[in-house]
Amino acid sequence: AISLASRRKYRSSSSAGEPHPCAMLRYNAQSWLGTVWIFVGGVLPGLTWPTLVYAVFVSFLYLFCLATRFSISTDGLKFIGAATTFMLVFRLNQCYSRLVHANEILVDAIRCLRSIVGLTLTLVPFIGGERACSDCDRQTATMIKVHVCRLATAYAVSLKYHLRVSEMMNHGVKKEGVRYALFDLCRIKGLLTKVEAELVEAHCGLFEVPVTGLKGDEKVMVTGIHHCPLDHHYLQEPLFAQSNLVEAPGGCTLPPLIMQFLRSVLKEPLVKQWGYPERTLNIYEQHIATASLSFQEMNQMVLFSMPLPYVQLCKLLLSVFVVAFPLSVDLEHGLWGNVIVPTILAFSLLGFEQVANLMENPMGDDSADISMYEVLHEFENEVQALFDCNALHVADLLESRSELADACCLPLSRERLSRSDFVDRGPRFSDYFEWATLPRDLVLYIQEQATEAQRLNRCTLFSCFRRGRRRCSSGTRICRARADEDLSADSEDDSTLEGSTSLLPMNEADVDRFSVGHCMALRAQMPHLIEARRQLDALQSVDVATVQSFRTLLRSCKNFDR
Numbered sequence: 001a002i003s004l005a006s007r008r009k010y011r012s013s014s015s016a017g018e019p020h021p022c023a024m025l026r027y028n029a030q031s032w033l034g035t036v037w038i039f040v041g042g043v044l045p046g047l048t049w050p051t052l053v054y055a056v057f058v059s060f061l062y063l064f065c066l067a068t069r070f071s072i073s074t075d076g077l078k079f080i081g082a083a084t085t086f087m088l089v090f091r092l093n094q095c096y097s098r099l100v101h102a103n104e105i106l107v108d109a110i111r112c113l114r115s116i117v118g119l120t121l122t123l124v125p126f127i128g129g130e131r132a133c134s135d136c137d138r139q140t141a142t143m144i145k146v147h148v149c150r151l152a153t154a155y156a157v158s159l160k161y162h163l164r165v166s167e168m169m170n171h172g173v174k175k176e177g178v179r180y181a182l183f184d185l186c187r188i189k190g191l192l193t194k195v196e197a198e199l200v201e202a203h204c205g206l207f208e209v210p211v212t213g214l215k216g217d218e219k220v221m222v223t224g225i226h227h228c229p230l231d232h233h234y235l236q237e238p239l240f241a242q243s244n245l246v247e248a249p250g251g252c253t254l255p256p257l258i259m260q261f262l263r264s265v266l267k268e269p270l271v272k273q274w275g276y277p278e279r280t281l282n283i284y285e286q287h288i289a290t291a292s293l294s295f296q297e298m299n300q301m302v303l304f305s306m307p308l309p310y311v312q313l314c315k316l317l318l319s320v321f322v323v324a325f326p327l328s329v330d331l332e333h334g335l336w337g338n339v340i341v342p343t344i345l346a347f348s349l350l351g352f353e354q355v356a357n358l359m360e361n362p363m364g365d366d367s368a369d370i371s372m373y374e375v376l377h378e379f380e381n382e383v384q385a386l387f388d389c390n391a392l393h394v395a396d397l398l399e400s401r402s403e404l405a406d407a408c409c410l411p412l413s414r415e416r417l418s419r420s421d422f423v424d425r426g427p428r429f430s431d432y433f434e435w436a437t438l439p440r441d442l443v444l445y446i447q448e449q450a451t452e453a454q455r456l457n458r459c460t461l462f463s464c465f466r467r468g469r470r471r472c473s474s475g476t477r478i479c480r481a482r483a484d485e486d487l488s489a490d491s492e493d494d495s496t497l498e499g500s501t502s503l504l505p506m507n508e509a510d511v512d513r514f515s516v517g518h519c520m521a522l523r524a525q526m527p528h529l530i531e532a533r534r535q536l537d538a539l540q541s542v543d544v545a546t547v548q549s550f551r552t553l554l555r556s557c558k559n560f561d562r
Contacts, residue, residue, distance in 0.1 A: 024369075043355055046358075051347045071331070084314070084317040092355060098362055105294040114379065116284060120266070123275075124275060141275075156379055160376065167363075196258075202238070263288065302361055370449075388429050538554070
C-alpha cells in the first residue's frame with residue numbers, strides 16, 4: 001500500500017481467489033451470500049428503517065381496515081404503479097450512465113497526466129546524452145522532470161478537492177467535509193513551491209464568518225465556500241493568511257490554476273539544447289485540453305443533478321402508490337397479502353430510489369462511489385516507476401536491445417542502438433520525493449470506499465462491538481470506532497500499515513493489504529512544506545464536533561521555529 005513494489009509483494013502472496021485492488025468496494029459477484037448479506041457498503045443501511053416504519057404503518061392500516069371494513073377501488077392503481085416503476089427505473093438507468101461516464105472521464109484525465117509525465121521523462125534527458133552537455137543542463141533537465149511529476153500529481157489531487165467543494169456547495173457545508181477538503185489542500189501544498197502554495201491558498205475559496213451562537217451571546221465561526229472574490233464588508237475571513245501576491249482573495253477552480261503552473265513548466269525546455277522542439281508542445285496541449293475537458297465534465301456532473309421536477313414527480317408517485325396499494329388489497333388475503341406483500345413492494349421501489357441516490361454523484365463520499373484516492377495512489381506509483389526507469393535504467397535498456405539485435409543476427413544495428421554515453425545513473429525518485437503518512441481518519445474514509453466488502457463488514461461490526469461507539473450518518477456511512485487509545489498505540493510505527501490504518505481486523509486474514517496509507521510529497525525541508533505537515537497533524541488531532549474555527553487552527557501552525 002506504500003509503493004508499487006509492496007503491492008506486487010502482497011499481490012503475489014495473496015490467495016488466488018482474493019480480489020485485486022480497485023477503485024470501488026470489491027466483492028465476489030458469483031457468491032450469493034457474499035452479495036446479499038452485506039450491510040456496510042450495500043443498499044440495506046438506507047432501506048432498513050424506512051422498510052420497518054412502513055411495515056408498522058401497513059400493519060396498523062390492516063387492523064384499521066379489518067375493524068372498519070374500509071377499502072378503495074383498484075381502478076387506475078395499476079397504471080399509477082406502472083408509471084411509478086417506469087419513472088424510478090428510468091432515473092436509475094440515468095444514474096448508472098452517470099457512474100459509467102464518470103469512470104471514463106476520470107480514466108481520460110489520469111491517462112493524459114500519465115502521458116505528460118511519460119513524454120517529459122523520455123524527451124528531457126536525465127544523464128549523459130548528446131543534448132545534456134554540462135552539469136547545468138543536467139540539473140535543469142532534472143528539475144523540469146521533478147516539476148512535471150509534482151504538478152501532474154497536484155493536479156490529480158486537486159480534482160478530488162474541487163469535486164468535494166462543489167458537492168458541499170450543492171448540499172451544504174459540513175465540518176467533517178471541510179476537514180477532508182483541508183486534508184486534500186494540505187496534500188496539494190506538499191507538492192508546490194512557496195509562491196504556488198500561496199496562490200492556491202488565496203484561491204481555494206474557503207472562508208469563515210462569525211455567526212451568533214445558540215446562546216445568543218457567543219460567536220461561532222461558520223465555514224463557507226466562494227467561487228468569487230470575498231466580500232470583506234460581510235466579515236468574511238479567508239481560512240489562510242492573505243498573501244501579498246493576490247489583491248482580492250476569493251475562490252476559483254484549482255485544477256485550471258495548477259494546470260497553468262504545469263503549462264509554464266512545459267514551455268521551459270522549448271528550443272533548448274537539452275529540451276525538445278516547439279512542435280512537441282502541440283502534443284502536450286492535446287493532453288492538457290483533454291484533461292481540462294475531463295475536469296469540466298466531472299464538475300458539471302457534480303453540480304448538475306437530476307432536474308427537480310422529475311425527482312419531485314418520482315417521489316409524489318411513489319408516496320401515493322405505497323399508501324394507496326395496501327388499501328386496495330382484499331382483506332380475505334390475510335396477513336400475507338395485506339402486510340408482507342406491500343412491504344416487499346415498498347422495499348423494492350424504495351430500493352430503486354436509494355440506489356439512484358447513491359449513484360447520482362459518482363464522485364461523492366458514499367460507499368458505492370468511485371474511490372478517487374485509489375486512482376490517485378496508483379498514479380503516484382506509476383510516476384515513481386516511470387521516474388526511476390528513465391533515471392536509473394536507460395543504459396541497461398539500451399544494452400539489452402543491443403543484445404537482442406545480436407541474437408536476431410543483426411549485428412550492424414548494435415552501433416545505432418547502443419549509446420555508450422549513457423554510463424552514469426541519474427537521481428532516484430526518493431532523492432526528491434517521499435511517501436508521507438496519510439491522516440488516520442482519511443485512511444478509514446478510503447477503506448470505506450475501496451476494500452473487500454465482506455472484510456469491511458466483519459471489521460466494522462467487530463469494531464463497533466469492541467468499542468461500543470458507533471458513527472452512522474444518512475444511513476450510508478459505516479459505523480466505525482474512534483478509540484484513540486488503541487489506535488495511537490498501534491500507530492507509533494508508521495511503517496506498519498496493518499497497525500495504523502486497518503479497521504481493527506479480527507485476525508490477520510482480515511487485514512486489507514491493498515489499503516492506501518501514504519501519499520507522495522516533496523522531500524525538501526522548506527518552511528511552507530513544514531507548515532503543511534503541521535496543518536495536517538493539527539487537522540487530524542482536532543475534534544470536528546467541538547472545533548470553533550478552522551482558520552485559527554490553521555494559522556496557529558505558522559508559529560514554529562524555522
